Amino acid sequence: xxxxxxxxxxxxxxxxxxxxxxxxxxxxxxxxxxxxxxxxxxxxxxxxxxxxxxxxxxxxxxxxxxxxxxxxxxxxxxxxxxxxxxxxxxxxxxxxxxxxxxxxxxxxxxxxxxxxxxxxxxxxxxxxxxxxxxxxxxxxxxxxxxxxxxxxxxxxxxxxxxxxxxxxxxxxxxxxxxxxxxxxxxxxxxxxxxxxxxxxxxxxxxxxxxxxxxxxxxxxxxxxxxxxxxxxxxxx
Amino acid sequence: xxxxxxxxxxxxxxxxxxxxxxxxxxxxxxxxxxxxxxxxxxxxxxxxxxxxxxxxxxxxxxxxxxxxxxxxxxxxxxxxxxxxxxxxxxxxxxxxxxxxxxxxxxxxxxxxxxxxxxxxxxxxxxxxxxxxxxxxxxxxxxxxxxxxxxxxxxxxxxxxxxxxxxxxxxxxxxxxxxxxxxxxxxxxxxxxxxxxxxxxxxxxxxxxxxxxxxxxxxxxxxxxxxxxxxxxxxxx
Numbered sequence: 188x189x190x191x192x193x194x195x196x197x198x199x200x201x202x203x204x205x206x207x208x209x210x211x212x213x214x215x216x217x218x219x220x221x222x223x224x225x226x227x228x229x230x231x232x233x234x235x236x237x238x239x240x241x242x243x244x245x246x247x248x249x250x251x252x253x254x255x256x257x258x259x260x261x262x263x264x265x266x267x268x269x270x271x272x273x274x275x276x277x278x279x280x281x282x283x284x285x286x287x288x289x290x291x292x293x294x295x296x297x298x299x300x301x302x303x304x305x306x307x308x309x310x311x312x313x314x315x316x317x318x319x320x321x322x323x324x325x326x327x328x329x330x331x332x333x334x335x336x337x338x339x340x341x342x343x344x345x346x347x348x349x350x351x352x353x354x355x356x357x358x359x360x361x362x363x364x365x366x367x368x369x370x371x372x373x374x375x376x377x378x379x380x381x382x383x384x385x386x387x388x389x390x391x392x393x394x395x396x397x398x399x400x401x402x403x404x405x406x407x408x409x410x411x412x413x414x415x416x417x418x419x420x421x422x423x
Numbered sequence: 424x425x426x427x428x429x430x431x432x433x434x435x436x437x438x439x440x441x442x443x444x445x446x447x448x449x450x451x452x453x454x455x456x457x458x459x460x461x462x463x464x465x466x467x468x469x470x471x472x473x474x475x476x477x478x479x480x481x482x483x484x485x486x487x488x489x490x491x492x493x494x495x496x497x498x499x500x501x502x503x504x505x506x507x508x509x510x511x512x513x514x515x516x517x518x519x520x521x522x523x524x525x526x527x528x529x530x531x532x533x534x535x536x537x538x539x540x541x542x543x544x545x546x547x548x549x550x551x552x553x554x555x556x557x558x559x560x561x562x563x564x565x566x567x568x569x570x571x572x573x574x575x576x577x578x579x580x581x582x583x584x585x586x587x588x589x590x591x592x593x594x595x596x597x598x599x600x601x602x603x604x605x606x607x608x609x610x611x612x613x614x615x616x617x618x619x620x621x622x623x624x625x626x627x628x629x630x631x632x633x634x635x636x637x638x639x640x641x642x643x644x645x646x647x648x649x650x651x652x653x654x655x656x657x658x659x
Contacts (some may be wrong), residue, residue: 193476195506195532240429240530244506268504268534269478270431271484294476296431298504348588361518 188334190301192290196297197248198269198335200342201258203322204359205306206368209375210322210338211339214255216283216332224286229281231323232332235297248300255312256320263300265343268337270296274334282330301342304359350376357416363399365411366390390414428526434471434505434571436578439492439558440595441542443613446558447600450491452519452568460522467559468568469534469575472511484536485596492556497633498594502581503574506532510570519568537578539594586612590631595653599610601639602626603646626650648654 201212216229234255238247245263252258262310275284275295284291306322323329328339348358356372370386389395395417439449450463470491470588474483481499488494511520511531520527542558559565564575586592592608606622631653639646 193429195429195431238506240506243508244504244532265503267501269479270474270534272477272479296480296534298506352584359602 193225194237194293196235196237196295197244197251198233198249198297198299198303198338199252200233200264200299200339201261201302201304202253202325202343202346203304203306204301204372207324208370209325209359210258210306210364211325211328212258213321213323213328213331215319218283219286220365227282227286229283230332231321231329234320237295244298245300248298252302258302258304261304262355263302264345264349264355265298265300267341268296268298269334269335269338269341277333280333283414297338299338299342301335301346303346303355305359305361307361309355352401354416357395360416363401363413363415365403365413368410369396369414428529430473430529432471432473432531432532432624433480433487433572434469434535435484435496435499435538436469436487436535437492437538437540438579438582438595439540439542440503440608442607443560445561445595446542447555447564448492448494449559449564451555451565451602454519455522458646460518461647463518463522465519466568467557470556471570472532474612480534481536484534488538494538494540497540498539498591499538500581500585500591501534501536503577504532504534505570505574507570513569516569533574535574535578536583539591541595541597543559543597590652593631596652599635599637599649599651603647603648605632605650619624 191385192345203212211235213231214234218224218227218305219230223367229372234252236251236255238244239250243248244265248265249259251416252261252263253414267354272294274297281291285286325343330336346355355368356409359372366387369390370381373386374380397417399413399415401413403413408412435518437445439448447505448470449467450469450470453515464539468487472487472491474480474484475486479488480501484499484501485495491595508530510533514591517527555603561579564572566572567575582591586609591613592605595608596604602623605626606617606619608641609622610616633651633653635649635651639649
């Protein structure tokens with residue numbers, strides 16, 4: 188009953204948010220350095236790689252994300268394991284996989300994490316040695332390698348589900364934010380409109396959202412009050 | 424960067440519910456049939472086993488559950504992958520694992536599913552050839568093999584989180600149930616008391632709970648109205 192050669196990878200769906208909307212971090216597949224496979228068509232994919240034999244899953248996700256994008260210290264949460272026996276055997280993925288692995292036909296099960304970054308406070312600079320790394324608007328996601336479109340969409344479902352129940356929206360917003368920014372984020376992720384007055388009434392009841400004695404600066408319109416999240420009220 | 428020998432298993436946390444409370448299905452570890460290891464101390468564990476090389480994860484969970492307990496056709500949902508590099512290397516687990524596997528030290532990553540069964544309509548009869556199989560009250564769970572206590576408690580967290588948002592309570596109740604039964608289930612899983620009148624008011628607003636033109640039968644007290652769930656209103 189022991190199973191044959193199996194590999195485990197981690198893949199990361201990193202959502203970045205600013206006033207322009209919700210973006211996802213995609214990388215271009217790399218080819219071997221020797222140039223032997225320069226004619227192989229690469230595809231955009233989520234940052235991911237095989238785990239090391241002595242590495243925990245979250246630890247692997249952090250390492251792989253850092254190696255491929257230089258992103259560090261961001262919120263990562265496991266949301267699903269993808270194990271379709273043929274998930275890396277599609278024709279579109281074969282050539283690239285052959286250029287990289289000795290047994291491209293072997294099964295890979297991947298454990299997927301989503302991560303959240305505010306692009307307002309600082310836009311993370313992905314490492315250039317990993318090839319091209321891009322923040323792509325969620326509405327403009329191209330066809331991705333393997334089953335990564337499915338992984339991305341399942342990751343977005345997980346974000347949507349947990350946005351309210353887990354108070355994770357603060358990971359996507361700047362440290363100080365306006366209620367308009369909070370409402371815009373909720374409307375984008377949950378794909379519905381909220382009445383401004385009701386939304387504000389509800390926020391006032393949330394003990395984890397704290398009004399600051401501070402207003403926006405450097406804006407053309409009437410500066411709005413700033414708020415922040417109370418980390419003590421935020422549970423995993 | 425390719426990883427060494429890794430194995431993937433599935434483990435199932437099966438919750439069963441009736442008016443006596445919430446139970447979990449545990450099996451006793453089996454020893455080789457030849458009797459060579461009869462002196463090895465076995466421990467209770469969750470139903471689980473290695474996946475087959477051509478098998479999807481959910482498919483493996485269904486097969487393993489059926490092989491070990493004869494349970495079939497029940498709601499199963501993946502909730503977490505457990506990948507601590509030393510999760511099967513504890514001293515307490517070594518002897519049993521050695522009796523069964525050629526490389527007991529090799530790493531096993533497990534993908535865990537929770538399942539839900541109503542014990543009211545029919546108490547599933549677990550298969551006897553799998554050794555002892557028992558429904559154990561959630562409050563009386565003994566120390567389990569490997570990291571199965573942690574898997575169970577993470578599975579219960581997942582059930583608690585999804586009870587309301589995913590309308591899965593109907594999987595734990597008989598087809599026709601009273602509002603007292605529904606309230607008792609919510610109170611048990613969410614570990615809080617609800618005011619009876621408010622609870623009923625809230626239920627009336629739930630489009631997936633339908634009042635039936637039927638009352639309880641064969642009860643000593645005043646028979647209560649029966650309800651059922653509208654499957655069209657229930658989404659995954």
